[in-house]
Amino acid sequence: MNSVQFTAETTSNGVVEREFTVGKIPGMLWSPASASDTYAVSDRAPLVLMGHGGGTHKKWPAMTGRAHLLVNGCGFHVACIDAPGHGERPRTAHDEEEIALMLQARAAGEPEGPIVVRYNAHLAERAVPEWHAALDALQQLPEIGTEGPVGYFGLNMGTAIGVPFVAADPRITAAVFGLHWPDALAETAKQITVPIEFMLQWDDEHIPRESGLALFDAFASTEKTLHANTGRHKELPRFESDSAVRFFARHLGGAVTSPA
Amino acid sequence: MNSVQFTAETTSNGVVEREFTVGKIPGMLWSPASASDTYAVSDRAPLVLMGHGGGTHKKWPAMTGRAHLLVNGCGFHVACIDAPGHGERPRTAHDEEEIALMLQARAAGEPEGPIVVRYNAHLAERAVPEWHAALDALQQLPEIGTEGPVGYFGLNMGTAIGVPFVAADPRITAAVFGLHWPDALAETAKQITVPIEFMLQWDDEHIPRESGLALFDAFASTEKTLHANTGRHKELPRFESDSAVRFFARHLGGAVTSPA
Numbered sequence: 176m177n178s179v180q181f182t183a184e185t186t187s188n189g190v191v192e193r194e195f196t197v198g199k200i201p202g203m204l205w206s207p208a209s210a211s212d213t214y215a216v217s218d219r220a221p222l223v224l225m226g227h228g229g230g231t232h233k234k235w236p237a238m239t240g241r242a243h244l245l246v247n248g249c250g251f252h253v254a255c256i257d258a259p260g261h262g263e264r265p266r267t268a269h270d271e272e273e274i275a276l277m278l279q280a281r282a283a284g285e286p287e288g289p290i291v292v293r294y295n296a297h298l299a300e301r302a303v304p305e306w307h308a309a310l311d312a313l314q315q316l317p318e319i320g321t322e323g324p325v326g327y328f329g330l331n332m333g334t335a336i337g338v339p340f341v342a343a344d345p346r347i348t349a350a351v352f353g354l355h356w357p358d359a360l361a362e363t364a365k366q367i368t369v370p371i372e373f374m375l376q377w378d379d380e381h382i383p384r385e386s387g388l389a390l391f392d393a394f395a396s397t398e399k400t401l402h403a404n405t406g407r408h409k410e411l412p413r414f415e416s417d418s419a420v421r422f423f424a425r426h427l428g429g430a431v432t433s434p435a
Numbered sequence: 436m437n438s439v440q441f442t443a444e445t446t447s448n449g450v451v452e453r454e455f456t457v458g459k460i461p462g463m464l465w466s467p468a469s470a471s472d473t474y475a476v477s478d479r480a481p482l483v484l485m486g487h488g489g490g491t492h493k494k495w496p497a498m499t500g501r502a503h504l505l506v507n508g509c510g511f512h513v514a515c516i517d518a519p520g521h522g523e524r525p526r527t528a529h530d531e532e533e534i535a536l537m538l539q540a541r542a543a544g545e546p547e548g549p550i551v552v553r554y555n556a557h558l559a560e561r562a563v564p565e566w567h568a569a570l571d572a573l574q575q576l577p578e579i580g581t582e583g584p585v586g587y588f589g590l591n592m593g594t595a596i597g598v599p600f601v602a603a604d605p606r607i608t609a610a611v612f613g614l615h616w617p618d619a620l621a622e623t624a625k626q627i628t629v630p631i632e633f634m635l636q637w638d639d640e641h642i643p644r645e646s647g648l649a650l651f652d653a654f655a656s657t658e659k660t661l662h663a664n665t666g667r668h669k670e671l672p673r674f675e676s677d678s679a680v681r682f683f684a685r686h687l688g689g690a691v692t693s694p695a
Contacts, residue, residue, distance in 0.1 A: 377652075377661070388648075391663075392637075400672075401637070401663035405656070412660075414685065418678070425674065 179204075179312045190246045192239075197312040200305050201263045202256035203233045205242035206318065214318035221427035222319050224310065224347075225255040226302075226329025226337045229295065232262025241328065241416050248420045248431045251326075252319055256309050258336060259301040269297070288356055288381055295335035296359040302336045307344055314346075324427040328419055330354045330374060330411070342366040349426035351419045354408065356382055357390035364393035371399040372422040374415055379408045439464075439572045450506045452499075457572040460565050461523045462516035463493045465502035466578065474578035481687035482579050484570065484607075485515040486562075486589025486597045489555065492522025501588065501676050508680045511586075511687065512579055516569050518596060519561040529557070548616055548641055555595035556619040562596045567604055574606075584687040588679055590614045590634060590671070602626040609686035611679045614668065616642055617650035624653035631659040632682040634675055639668045 177198040184193045186208065193204045209218045223245050227238050233255040242253040257263055260270035273294040280287050314321045327350040329337035334355040341347045342363045350367070353374030357364075371394050375387035391401045400422075404412050424431045442461075443454040446468065453464045469478045483505050487498050493515040502513040517523055520530035533554040540547045574581045587610040589597035594615040601607045602623045610627070613634030617624075631654050635647035651661045660682075664672050 377659075397665060399637075399665050401661065403651075403661035403663070405659050414681070417681075421674070421677075 176315075177308060177312055178315055188243060188247070190243050192242075197256070197305075197309045199264075200256050200309060201233065202254055202309060203238070203242070204313070205239075205246050205253040207246055207250050207252075209318070214316065216317045216320065218318035219320050219323060220250050220252055220318070221324045221326065221423075222252045222254065222313060223326040223328055223423055223427070224306065225253060226306075226327065226333030226340075227255060227258065227261065228329075228331035228333055229291065230261070233257050234262070241419070244416055244420045245423065249424050249427075251423065251427065252313075254309070254313055256305065258332065259298050259305075273297070286381070291332075291381075292335075292356050292358045295332050295355075298332065299336045299339050299359075303340045303343060306336070306340045310344065310346060324348045326350060326423045326427050328423070335360065338367065339363050341369070349423060351422060352390075353402075354379070354382065354387075354411070355390060356386050357393060358386075361390055361393035364390060365395050368395045368397070370422075370426050371396045372402065372419060373399060374402045374404075374411060376408055376410060377403050377405050381408050436575075437568060437572055438575055448503060448507070450503050452502075457516070457565075457569045459524075460516050460569060461493065462514055462569060463498070463502070464573070465499075465506050465513040467506055467510050467512075469578070474576065476577045476580065478578035479580050479583060480510050480512055480578070481584045481586065481683075482512045482514065482573060483586040483588055483683055483687070484566065485513060486566075486587065486593030486600075487515060487518065487521065488589075488591035488593055489551065490521070493517050494522070501679070504676055504680045505683065509684050509687070511683065512573075514569070514573055516565065518592065519558050519565075533557070546641070551592075551641075552595075552616050552618045555592050555615075558592065559596045559599050563600045563603060566596070566600045570604065570606060584608045586610060586683045586687050588683070595620065598627070599623050601629070609683060611682060612650075613662075614639070614642065614647075614671070615650060616646050617653060618646075621650055621653035624650060625655050628655045628657070630682075630686050631656045632662065632679060633659060634662045634664075634671060636668055636671060637663050637665050641668050 179195045179197055182194045191206045191208050195202050195204055225238055227235055238255050245251045245253045260266040277287055277290045313319050325346045327337050327341050327347045330353045334352040338360045341350050349370045351372045373391045421431055437458040439455045439457055441453050441455045445452050451466045451468050455462050485498055487495055498515050505511045505513045520526040537547055537550045573579050585606045587597050587601050587607045591614045594612040598620045601610050609630045611632045633651045
């Protein structure tokens with residue numbers, strides 16, 4: 176089993192940000208500052224894994240922003256790894272082809288959905304084993320451990336990768352998903368029973384409303400909440416990040432200490 | 436114009452609860468405790484009007500609970516009046532007939548929806564002028580005034596009455612609705628443009644899912660959020676009250692958790 180190798184550390188607004196690798200996979204771990212110089216079992220807290228969206232990476236502002244909300248609001252540890260072909264990771268020839276096709280469709284004003292659905296499903300096949308391994312390694316850290324609850328938070332491509340990951344990894348006990356098509360995911364979503372918060376945009380220009388609702392409906396979870404907001408695909412309101420923090424506070428334990 | 440006549444006052448968990456009448460309409464006003472013995476302009480804060488559900492009244496536990504969240508969380512004033520035929524108010528012969536028909540349908544396992552839709556629309560015709568008058572009177576109080584923002588929060592029958600009220604009263608600048616049918620409300624909802632949070636139950640045994648979604652869709656508001664939760668009609672999760680408090684904090688002003 177690969178272990179977490181830390182490669183850099185900074186502190187920002189009371190949050191310790193550590194870059195790491197697990198094997199060849201680079202990641203970020205955000206944590207509350209420890210009372211001592213190094214983390215110990217006494218720093219143990221729930222862990223939230225974040226999957227980033229397509230075309231972005233582990234240090235994208237949305238990832239950093241959500242991580243800070245979760246660390247400062249709940250005292251959680253938060254981790255994100257670069258998806259295949261994203262961030263610091265090389266693209267394969269297949270990655271380049273699919274991205275070129277997606278950009279062509281976008282430039283031509285044609286639907287991107289079929290390409291995104293297909294390409295994200297391919298990326299998920301590569302990414303899911305990486306997430307299992309990253310979680311194995313993160314749980315070896317004294318400040319995380321194997322006993323605490325683990326959440327998953329990923330929209331867009333983070334949902335395409337997260338749904339098969341969460342369905343296959345019983346360590347994940349609550350998840351926030353959204354902004355994806357049901358085509359490649361609904362059957363797998365039917366295997367998920369943990370509490371879910373699901374976000375969709377009511378006026379999404381890429382994902383038809385019925386498609387988003389169908390993916391929400393597919394989850395077998397007895398506790399699931401849909402948050403649908405007016406606006407286009409990229410106009411998810413900022414307050415939904417705060418809502419996700421409260422969702423994880425409810426389900427992983429931890430007091431929300433920040434306002435809003 | 437009728438004025439607010441206070442008839443009783445108690446204090447509970449830091450919230451001053453005052454019973455009042457406006458004309459013949461009885462109501463409750465919940466407020467943060469004032470620094471002085473009587474309320475003054477210095478106690479001015481936003482006002483949230485709450486409409487109660489069918490078969491309940493202004494002091495129903497859900498009303499008191501939400502009022503305390505809004506007062507303690509945001510420092511708002513919160514008011515609720517008894518709907519026609521509810522609480523301390525007499526039932527007409529027509530009220531008795533409609534209620535009997537509804538209970539018959541329920542006992543027979545037949546759909547209550549058509550009766551509820553029709554009867555609530557009738558009650559709304561009686562209640563909307565009362566709400567306008569109650570708001571007129573409440574705004575004469577020094578601690579409320581005519582300048583501050585006003586919200587409306589009503590589910591079930593509180594939505595049946597609230598939609599035509601909010602559509603007709605430009606003083607209402609944000610509203611929480613939900614748990615009703617579109618039949619008598621959708622056309623009026625199209626006139627509403629203020630920010631909306633809308634709650635529906637994904638497995639509502641009375642309101643078909645598509646009907647709830649159609650009512651949400653009807654609002655003309657550019658800012659609106661749907662919260663759909665698993666569960667039956669009466670199983671709205673408690674955390675949606677907290678969400679409504681944050682919605683009003685965002686739109687009426689006021690910091691959640693620190694009384695103004």
